[in-house]
Each structure stands twice: as C-alpha cells, then as structure tokens.
Amino acid sequence: MTSLVKSVGTIGGLTLVSRIFGFARDMLLARVLGAGLAADAFQLAFTLPNTFRRLFAEGAFSVAFVPMYSRALHKAESEGGGEEAAAKFADDVLSVFLWVLLAFSGLMMIAMPGIVWILARDFQEVPGKFDLAVLLSRLTFPYLALVSLVAMLSGLLNARSRFAPGAFAPVLLNIVLIGGILTGAWLRGPGHDDRIVAIALAVSVSLAGVAQLTYLIWSVRRAGLRLHWRLPRFTPEVKKLGLLILPATFGAGIYQISQFVDTFFATSLPQGSLTLLKLADRLNQMPLGIVGIALGTAILPMLSRHIHSGDAAEAQRLQGNAFEMATLLTLPAAAALAICAPAFTAAFFVGGKFTAADGAIMANIVVALVAGLPAYVIVKILNPGFFAREDMRTPVWTALASLIINIAINLYVVERYGIVGLAAATAVSASINCLLLYTVLHRRGWFHFTTKLAGKIARQIVAVAAMSALLWWMMPRLAPYYGAGVFDRIWSLGALVAAGGAAFFAAAFLVGALDKDLLAMLTRRRAKVSAPEQE
Template structure:
C-alpha cells in the first residue's frame, strides 16, 4: 500500500465532502446572508466541531492510532494480534463513552457560560445571545457521536481502510443541505430566519447519529467487534490518557486558533463571524483535501516504520508527503489569493448575501490563504512526533504560536478588523510550522534535503508564473462573475483552466514535477522499488 494510493483514496473522498460542504455554504449564504441568525448558527456549529477536531480527531486519534496499530501489527520485534488490539480498543471505548457523555452533558448545562466566554458581545443585540445558546445546545450532541466516529475511523485507518472515515463527512453535508432547504420552505415569505437556524441545528446532531451508524457498520464489515464493558483504567488506557492532554495542544493549534478567532470575531460588527467562516470554506478546500489526507495516511504508516526501526523509510515517507503538499498547496494559495474577488462574487453573492459582503469576504480569503501551505505542512510534521509517542514537543510549539496569535490579534483586530484577524491566524500557523520543523531537524528525525529544496524552488517559479497569468486575466471577465449562472461558470472555468495550464507547463519545463512522482500517480497499483529515486512505495 503506497502513500500515493492512500492519499488518493482519502483526498478523493474528502474532495467529495468538500464539494458538498461548498454547496452547503453557498446555500447558507443566500438563505441567511451575514446576519443575526447566521452568526448564531455559525457559533453553534463551531463549538462541537472545534471540540471534535481538537479532542476526538486531534488528541484522541494521535494517541490512539499508534497504540492500536502497535497492538495490531506488533513493534520492536514483538508480534501483534487481533486479540490484543480488540482488548485495547474495548478498554478505551469503555472509558471513552462515559467521558464523552459526561463532557457533553456538562457543556449543555453550562452552555450560557460557554457562549458568554466566546461571544459576550452578542448580549448587546436583542435575542442574539439567547438564540446562540439554544442552537448550541441543539448541536452539541453531535460531539458525542462524531467522537465515536473518530475512534472507529482510527480502527479502520490502522488497517489501511481509509475510505469510510473519509466518506463520513459527506453525510454531514447532505443533512445540512437538507436542513437549509427544509428551513427555507418552512420560513416561506417571512423575514424571520429563526426557523432556518432550528432546522440547521437539528440537522447537525442527526448527521452525527447517521455517521456513527455508518462507521459502526463498516467496522463490523472489517471484522472489528467492539463491545462496551465496565470501564477499567488499565495501564494502556492510563498511558493513552497521559498522551492525550499534551496532544490536545500539539494536534490542535488550528482548532485552538479557531476558538481564539471566534472570540475576537464576535466582538466585531454583526456578520463578521459568518464572513470569516464562509471565507474559511475556500481555504478549507485544499487544506481538507491535501492536508487531512496526507496527515491521516502518514500517521499509521510512519508509526510502523518507526516501530520497526526503519529510519530511512520514515525519512522517505515524510519527504514525499512534504513534496506532494507543496506541489498542491503553493499554487492553490496563490490562485485563491489572486482570484478571491471572482470566487467570492461568483459562488456566494446572491439572495441575502450582498456584493459588499462578498468584497469583505474576498479580503479575508487573501489573508487566510497566506498561511495555507503552513496549515498543510503542519499536518505532515506533527505525525513525526506523534508516531514516536512524543506529544510534549508539539505542545510547546503550539502554545508559543497560540500566544503569538493572541498578542497579534490584540494589536490588529481594532485596527484592521476581521481581515487583520485572519492574517494573524495565518502568521501563527506559519510560526508553528517553522518551530515543528526546527525540532524535527535538531533531533535528526526529518531533514530538509537539497533535492527537496530544489524541487520546491522550481514549484515557486511555476506558481509565480501562474499568479501573473491570473492577475492579467482577472479584469478581462470582471462583469461576468456576478452575471448569470452560465457567465459565472464559464468565467471561473476559464480562470481555473488558465491557471492549471500555466502552472503545470512551467512546472514541467522547470523540472518542478518529479518524473517518478508523475509515473506513480498514473499507476493504478504502484510496484515496490527500493531505489532511492523511487521513494513513494513505503510498504
């Protein structure tokens, strides 16, 4: 099983989810705009999602997957077994279920306090604080079910079955699209959007149930037979618990920054939080498809190489992931930055979402995507620590970056508003990336080679050429971006097509594209080759 094949599976299914998510947000913008109910729902949706990414998909997964993988496959010459892996998973589940239930229940009880901490300014707008609390209580059960989904995804990932976990978010977006359409129908000709918010919040929790049932079914198909037993703090469970707390910071700098951003965004004029979240959707497209796919695929594979003492293959795996990440995210970041006005206008302006909203959103996108390469590379660097069960080092890098983010926000938010906030997030992610690499390099766990540096330099040349071409072409179709559906589609298609042709042509001429990488990307089933040049096959 190769890195390319795993990333292709995860990235392809994640791309489907992102397309559905994009359609969801396009509908959401048109139906709710950037007003009171939109802000209240965005806060209610942010809370369980942030805790899910921070604890379940972040801290829990990076601690659980390597330990489960070791129990299943063995390490240090000791054989693994299905029985050992099953016992470990059952012991973890027995404790995890009650922790989740207790945390979710307490959060729902104290939701007014949580909302006040994050959005105290909402109390200055009639009804906004109360609606935010109610919608947050309606969405929070999602955390319980989606956290169990994260555990089941980890079990399947350790068995190199990446598809179900990558497909599950599609169900979330299908439910949310249905909630928006149902809410719009129930609202009718009324100007009160509250019913749309209720439908959306209910759809969030129902989607959690659907994703859990789907992953449970897929786990049974894979031969995993989990059962809930009486909770016992076994040595392995205690060890995993000790890893989770620091991993919360190490794996979750982006999520922690999201909470910080939410706090500052809610202090700005109404609609700011909605505009930030919608802008982040454009940023999340390449981040989700590339970053999450690479990070998910690399952790169990890197763990196996490290546990078997194969440092050379570990270096190769991380080098490949780094090159793939920059190859895909550098042009994506520049294209999004240059074409932000066109994308925001064509995709979102309409209905209750005004042209003025689109102009502000475009500036936010430019600021956010400045940190896009760093967001993705962090997903590659963090597993270098987690696979070695070192969750402490990322704590300090993440904490340093978080403090930096807060300090910068205190300066820029009052001066530059929501755009300054987005720029601060990008800067803090870049700092975290640099610190993580410095520590990996210092310990000899990953080295940035001259060959990799040369390849990235050529990628930058191709990216610059593409950026110039898009900057030249953008004004030529300015009156089409807000036109009919046909005008919007063909004008954006022309921009995307031009960007791709220029980038890949210059990349090919300059040598930015590794011929071996291209060959393996084309192969349906890559074959193992132990040559130093054929570095993508890792098993």
C-alpha cells in the same frame, strides 16, 4: 511512495467530494441566511462541536490512539500483540471513552450560557442574538459525542489502511445539513423568520452525527471487526492513552484552538463578521482538507511502523515525499485563491441575502487566510514526526508559542484592521508553528531538508509565479462576468481554473518541478482503483 500516494488518493478523493458538498452547503446558507443575526448565531453553535471534534476526536485522540492500536495490531503474538490484543485495547478504550464523552457533553450543554458568554459576550448587545446562540449550541453539541465515536471507528480502519469509510463520513454530514437548510427555508415561509432556518439547521447537525455513526458501525462490521461495550476499566494501556491525549490535545490542535481565539475576537466586530470569516474559511478549507487531512491521516500509521521497526531512512523518505506532495498542491492553490478571491466570492456566494459588499469583505479575508495555507498543511505532516515517537510535549510548546503570538497580534490588528487583520494573524501564527516544529525535528535528526527536496520546491515556486502572472492578467478582463448570470459565472470561473491549472503544470513540467515517478504512481492509482476504495 506508492503506498503513501495510494492512501492519499483514497482519502483526498473522498475528502474532495465532502468539500464539494460542504461548499454547496455554504453557498446555499449564504443565500438563505446572509450575514446577519441568525447566521452569526448558527456559526457560533456549529463552531463549538466542530472545534472540539477536530481538537479532541480527530486531533488528540486519533494521534494518540492510532499509533498505540497499530503497534498492538502489528506486534507479534509472542510479544503480547496481534488481533486479540488490539481488539482488547479497543474495547477497553471504548468502555472509558463513551462515558467520558457523555459526561463532557452533558456538562457543556448545562454550562452553555456561560460558554457562549465567554466566546461571544457582545451578542448580548443585539436583542435575541445571545439567547438564540445558546439554544442552537445546545441543539448542535450532541454531535461531538457521536462524531468522536466515528473518529475512533475510523482509527480502527485506518490502522488497517482502510481509509475510505472515515473519509466518506463527512459527506453524510454535508448532505444532511443541506437537507436542514432546505427544510428550514420551507418552514420559514413568507414570515421570513431566519431563526426557524437556524433551528432546523442546528437539529440537522446532530442528526448528521447519527447518520455518520451508523455508517461507520456498518463499515467496521463489514471489515470483520467487533467491538464490545463493558464496564469501564482503567488498564495500564488506557491510562497511557489518557496521558498521551492530554498534551496532544494542545499540540495537535493549534489550528482548532486558534478557531476559538478567532471566534472570540470576531464576535466583538460588527454583525456578520463571524459569518464572513467562516464562509471565507470554507475556501481555505478546500485544499487544506483535501491535501492536509489526507497526508496527515495517511502518514501517521506508516510513519509509526517505520519508526518502531528502527528504519530511520524510510521515515525520512516518507516525510520528505509527503512534504513535496504538500507544497506541490498547496503553493499553487494558495496563490490562485489569493489572486482570484474576488471572483470566487462573487460567483459562489453573492446572491439572495448575501450582498456584493459582503462578498468584497469576504474576498479580503480569503486573501489573508490563504497566506498561511502551506503552513496549515505542512504542520499536519510535521506533527506525526513527534506523535509517532510518542513525543507529545514538543508540539505542546511550539503550539503554545504560536498561540501566544496569535493572541498578541490579534490584540494589535483587530482594532485597526478588523476581521481581515484577524485572519492574517491566524496565517502568521500557523507559519511560526510550522517553523518551530521543523527546527526541532531537524536538530534531533528526525527529519531534514535535502538538497533534492529544496530544489523541487524552488522549481514549484517558479511554476507558481508563471501561473500567478497569467491569473493576474486575466482577472480584470473577466471581472464583468463573475457576478452576472449563472452561465457567465460558470464559464468565467472555468476559464480561470483551466488557464491557471494549465499554466502551472506546463511550467512545472518545463522546469522539472513534477516528479515523474510520482506522476506515474498517480496515473496508476487512477487506473487501478479497487472496488472497496470506491465506496
């Protein structure tokens, strides 16, 4: 567990920094653009490259590339492995991957009016909204090719347990986007043309991709690795990677595919609905990114090594530890976000062009989204159990089943409950996907709940209940301060966070929900962070 905790600490810590900058970005964006025409158009434009990034680059490509590269790297030279074989594989993949990215990006930009029409045909009912969405989408889409190369370079480093550069790259994205918002607000001037802000922000998305790629190239060279571009060659290994990517695209990306489904339905609702959904998801993404991405990224190369060495017991132990860590962090986060959603939305987002009415709707969306937070994270732990064994088919079928259920629920609830019903459907479908994945893993003997793990989770739930009772009591008593002055907002939220955290960990300690060995490792982790991991 020491290695897992160390890796998760590195990734999670830097992801936390990224999420804080992302949160600041969205707070600023809400105040500058509000939830109107330009905001909706930008959210759609930003969703396109980001969803493809998570689906292909950080999803399908990473889960297929990292195990193959890691296996080539750690295999003995006499068996055709080692540094030279791994470098050759990486060069061959890059030579094909680069041209595929360029071709795909070019075709998507040419076809952008049709893509926007498919996802947001109702934008045509608002004068200027559809054309602005097409323009912004073309400006943001080059980011996909740039960040996909970033994902590949991060994979090279992750296979060597150097997680810091890949985890830090999103920080650069958010810093550049904050600069784009401020630049756009300055250029907008007294005319109050929100389209100027949206265009400046869209341009900054692609500029952020350039910054991230430059940083990863530097990090890879610093690690002593060299990549060479050559004419594309479809070697047997590259072909095998391609065959693995196709099903992994679906299996690893149910959450991302659901984003397209949610976008389609959200654009049919009143103006501002898409923006409110995306801003609410930022609160949901805080723990999801910090815990889910960290665990998923760290567990895959480790799990691959245990499986290919035939150590089933270590593979079971690793997934069990990851599961316990996931629930320890996501159960209290989900409960706290659900109870305190009105406070967070009022304190962080309401102001400028973002009204109190927008904040009230957003709070309800947050409650619906975080109901699926534990499932979103656990899926990222269960999927590597298949990917590490190069079984890409099973996640395809479970993802397909949950996606069909998601669409069916949306067809029923969106008309009746609007954007809140849409968010709830996403949570339900993710939970179903999680249950299906675990069922298959259990039946195949690849992973199963132990009595010890079940007992730990039961104790965690008791601690969450104690925390929830306290927060429920505090919320109405501090209500006048959430939307007041800056100082009142800070201290009232600080009181909620401090009291909730103290209540949870005190109760968890009393009922035995905290693993003493895990706490000791986390403490050592904080005390012994090495210089390279502080990048």
